[in-house]
Amino acid sequence: MSYENDYFEHKFSQLDPWDYETSRYERAKYQRQLVLAQKFCATPRRVLEIGCAEGVFTALLEKTYPIAKIIAIDISASAITRAKSKTKTVTYRHGDILKKSDLLKGQYDLIFLSEVVYYLGARVPLPEFADIIKRLRSSLTKNGLLVLSNNIDVTEFNPTYIVEKPVVEGYLATMGGYLQKRWSRKYSANKRETGQQLSYQISVFSR
Ligand SMILES: C[S@@+](CC[C@H](N)C(=O)[O-])C[C@H]1O[C@@H](n2cnc3c(N)ncnc32)[C@H](O)[C@@H]1O
Numbered sequence: 001m002s003y004e005n006d007y008f009e010h011k012f013s014q015l016d017p018w019d020y021e022t023s024r025y026e027r028a029k030y031q032r033q034l035v036l037a038q039k040f041c042a043t044p045r046r047v048l049e050i051g052c053a054e055g056v057f058t059a060l061l062e063k064t065y066p067i068a069k070i071i072a073i074d075i076s077a078s079a080i081t082r083a084k085s086k087t088k089t090v091t092y093r094h095g096d097i098l099k100k101s102d103l104l105k106g107q108y109d110l111i112f113l114s115e116v117v118y119y120l121g122a123r124v125p126l127p128e129f130a131d132i133i134k135r136l137r138s139s140l141t142k143n144g145l146l147v148l149s150n151n152i153d154v155t156e157f158n159p160t161y162i163v164e165k166p167v168v169e170g171y172l173a174t175m176g177g178y179l180q181k182r183w184s185r186k187y188s189a190n191k192r193e194t195g196q197q198l199s200y201q202i203s204v205f206s207r
Contacts, residue, residue: 003119003162005096008076012054015082018115020056025191025198029114030057032202033147034064036183037110040145040204044068044109048139050097051075051116055083055090061112062087073103098123098132107141114149118162121171129171133178137207146179146205148172152186153199172203179205 001007011017020026037044047065052058052072061070073093074080080092093103098120113136121129136146150172153165161167175181184203191198 001122003122005075008074009078012076012078012082016054016056018053019191019193020053023191023193025189025193026056028189029149029187029200029202030060032187033057033112033114033149034060036202036204037112037145037147038064040182041110041143046106046108046141047071047110047112048104048106048108049073049112049114050104051114051119052083052092053079055079055086057112057114058083058090059086062090068109071106071108073097098128101135104135104139106139107144108139109141109144111136111140111144111146112149113146115151117148117150117171117175118168121167122162126170126174130174130178133175137178140207142207144207145182148175148203148205149200151198151200154196168201172201175203175205179207182206 045068047061047068047070049058049072052074058072070090072090075096077094080094095103097103150168151163152168154163182204186199186201188199
C-alpha cells in the first residue's frame with residue numbers, strides 16, 4: 001500500500017471518511033490536543049496543521065486562536081476544497097510533504113501532526129523519516145511545540161503494520177531523538193462509528 005496522493009484522493013471520494021465531523025471519539029481527541037496546546041502555549045502567533053483533511057480540527061484551531069496565522073497542509077485537493085468551506089482565515093497549502101519540503105517553510109509556535117506520522121513512516125526508510133522530523137524541528141520557533149497524536153496498537157486494520165504498537169513506538173523513539181519530549185499520555189476509548197476500542201497517544205515535543 002502506498003500512502004500517496006491516489007490513496008488519499010480515493011479515501012476522500014467518500015465524504016468525511018474517518019467520521020471527523022460527527023464522532024465523539026474524534027472530538028474528544030481534538031479537545032485533548034487543544035487543551036494541552038493551550039496549557040503549554042496559550043497565544044501562538046503562527047500555527048501549522050499537517051494533514052488537515054477536511055478541516056474539522058482546522059476550524060477548531062481557527063476558533064481557538066482567532067488572532068494567530070494558521071496554515072494547513074494536505075496531500076488531497078478534495079480534502080482542502082472541503083476544509084476551505086469550514087474556515088475563513090486559514091491559508092491552505094496543497095501537496096505531499098515528503099515530496100515538497102517547501103510546504104513546511106516558515107516558523108511556527110505550534111505544529112499539529114495528528115494521525116499522519118505512520119503514513120509518512122510507511123513510505124520512507126527511517127533515516128528519511130528522521131530527516132522530516134529534523135525539518136519539522138527547524139520549523140519550530142525557539143519555544144515552539146509540536147503536538148503529536150496517533151492511534152497506536154490497532155491490530156484490526158488491513159494493512160495492520162502502520163499502527164501496530166512497536167511500529168508507532170519506533171516513530172516516537174525516532175522523534176524523541178531529535179525533539180525534547182515534554183509530555184505524553186495514552187488513552188483508550190471506543191469509537192462508536194467503527195465499533196472499535198482504540199488506543200491513541202498524544203505527545204508534546206519542543207526543540
Ligand atoms: C487520518 S487523516 C488525519 C486528519 C487530521 N489530522 C485529524 O487528525 O483529524 C490523515 C491526513 O493526512 C493527509 N496526509 C497523509 N500523508 C500526507 C503527506 N505526505 N503530505 C500531506 N498530507 C498528508 C491525508 O490526506 C489525510 O487528510
